[in-house]
Amino acid sequence: MTSENPFGQVLVALVTPMTADGEVDWPGVEKHIDDVISAGADGIVVTGTTGETSTLTDPEKIRLVEVGKDVAAGRAKIITGGGSNETAHAIELYKHSEQAGADGIMIVTPYYNKPTQAGILTHFRLVADATDLPVIVYDIPGRTGVPIKYETILRLAKHPNILAVKDAKGDFSEVSRVLNQTDLMYFSGDDANVLPHLAIGASGLIGVTANIAPSPYRQMIDAVNAGDLATATAAHQQLEPLVRAVMTHVPGTVAAKYILHGLGRIGSPRVRLPLVGPEEWEAALIEDEIDHVQGIPGVDFHRFRPDRNAAAGGALPKVAGTTR
Numbered sequence: 001m002t003s004e005n006p007f008g009q010v011l012v013a014l015v016t017p018m019t020a021d022g023e024v025d026w027p028g029v030e031k032h033i034d035d036v037i038s039a040g041a042d043g044i045v046v047t048g049t050t051g052e053t054s055t056l057t058d059p060e061k062i063r064l065v066e067v068g069k070d071v072a073a074g075r076a077k078i079i080t081g082g083g084s085n086e087t088a089h090a091i092e093l094y095k096h097s098e099q100a101g102a103d104g105i106m107i108v109t110p111y112y113n114k115p116t117q118a119g120i121l122t123h124f125r126l127v128a129d130a131t132d133l134p135v136i137v138y139d140i141p142g143r144t145g146v147p148i149k150y151e152t153i154l155r156l157a158k159h160p161n162i163l164a165v166k167d168a169k170g171d172f173s174e175v176s177r178v179l180n181q182t183d184l185m186y187f188s189g190d191d192a193n194v195l196p197h198l199a200i201g202a203s204g205l206i207g208v209t210a211n212i213a214p215s216p217y218r219q220m221i222d223a224v225n226a227g228d229l230a231t232a233t234a235a236h237q238q239l240e241p242l243v244r245a246v247m248t249h250v251p252g253t254v255a256a257k258y259i260l261h262g263l264g265r266i267g268s269p270r271v272r273l274p275l276v277g278p279e280e281w282e283a284a285l286i287e288d289e290i291d292h293v294q295g296i297p298g299v300d301f302h303r304f305r306p307d308r309n310a311a312a313g314g315a316l317p318k319v320a321g322t323t324r
Contacts, residue, residue, distance in 0.1 A: 008043025022315020040218030048081030277311030
């Protein structure tokens with residue numbers, strides 16, 4: 001991480017550990033953050049999609065920033081994700097996150113509303129205006145319904161606080177074009193394509209699978225930084241079956257929690273409704289993929305004890321989700 005990159009390079013899109021009844025497991029959050037930092041992460045994105053931002057309350061989101069800062073203790077940057085599809089709400093959330101100590105913010109394209117490119121541009125600009133923190137723009141049309149078009153990204157690049165894009169669109173020619181024409185940093189938002197993103201100039205990754213295995217991503221980043229393609233490719237190949245297990249059969253949050261619980265690293269695989277744990281056949285597919293995982297540092301699948309009953313269904317927490 002350099003002074004030009006205020007976010008880090010190996011960023012974990014953090015799951016939010018919960019108890020069996022769907023309340024945030026705060027000791028579990030602290031342990032999980034410490035685990036991934038100790039294994040090589042230098043950035044943590046809390047309250048993102050993987051952190052179940054849509055069903056967290058605003059106070060929970062702010063506390064996740066505070067806990068992250070306390071646990072990281074300078075070892076990793078704490079980035080707050082999520083936001084809102086209401087611009088005014090997003091502004092308030094990010095202001096509170098800045099006050100709580102966040103090192104940066106990640107703003108997702110407004111979802112469900114399906115705004116025009118002019119609306120997307122205005123949303124990002126107004127949120128970026130409201131904070132002094134460095135901003136990552138999150139382009140994930142598969143979830144939001146609307147891509148951030150190339151021309152809009154060029155215009156966003158002119159904002160002094162907007163420094164980076166998290167790309168889950170997978171248009172590598174566009175990534176190259178933007179890198180050629182702006183000073184924006186790119187972060188891979190697609191676990192299967194981290195190495196291809198890095199190969200064309202991305203600065204790092206924001207990954208779901210990194211909840212389980214940050215070390216090979218650290219190895220990959222360090223190898224790319226050193227110009228060692230062979231080592232980076234070996235890490236990519238080593239991760240491939242685990243990425244398939246996490247990202248293919250159920251939402252990444254669900255699979256990551258199922259696997260982390262099976263490894264004994266979080267106390268419960270519980271997710272909040274409308275997410276539910278994997279059904280029997282989905283769990284079987286995840287476990288079949290895991291059978292192909294070999295030799296990942298820091299992850300011992302010989303000790304993997306999945307619990308389909310504990311993961312079944314989803315929780316209705318005592319306090320309803322996003323509130324103002």
